[in-house]
Amino acid sequence: MAVEYRGESFAGYNKPKRTPKHPTKSHVVLAKEGTAIKMIRFGEQGASTAGKPKSGESDKMKKKRASFKARHGKNIARGKMSAAYWADKVKW
Numbered sequence: 001m002a003v004e005y006r007g008e009s010f011a012g013y014n015k016p017k018r019t020p021k022h023p024t025k026s027h028v029v030l031a032k033e034g035t036a037i038k039m040i041r042f043g044e045q046g047a048s049t050a051g052k053p054k055s056g057e058s059d060k061m062k063k064k065r066a067s068f069k070a071r072h073g074k075n076i077a078r079g080k081m082s083a084a085y086w087a088d089k090v091k092w
Helices: 059-071 073-077 083-090
Strands: 003-005 008-010 025-033 036-044
Touching (some): 008 025, 025 083, 036 083, 059 073, 059 083, 073 083
Antiparallel strands (some): 003 008, 025 036
16 A cells, blocks of 8 residues: 655554655654644664664663663653654664
8 A cells, every 4th residue: 555645655654664765864654643643754774773673782881771761761662653652663
């Protein structure tokens, strides 16, 4: 189910995709909650994030992930309509 929104095509609602040609943001998602629809760009282009937890992960990366979640906890809790939620889900 392809969705067209403001000249950009998406695989569907709540399905993030990379945006390698965007100057500042690394991902975009067409978020939908109830009847509200919003295009959200998130993630710093070229940033080295912790990614998904890996076995044998360094203490530095564990601390980096914990710091992000502590710093953005309130915004992550806002749900699908916030960039922090998607950054947490995709990049951290």
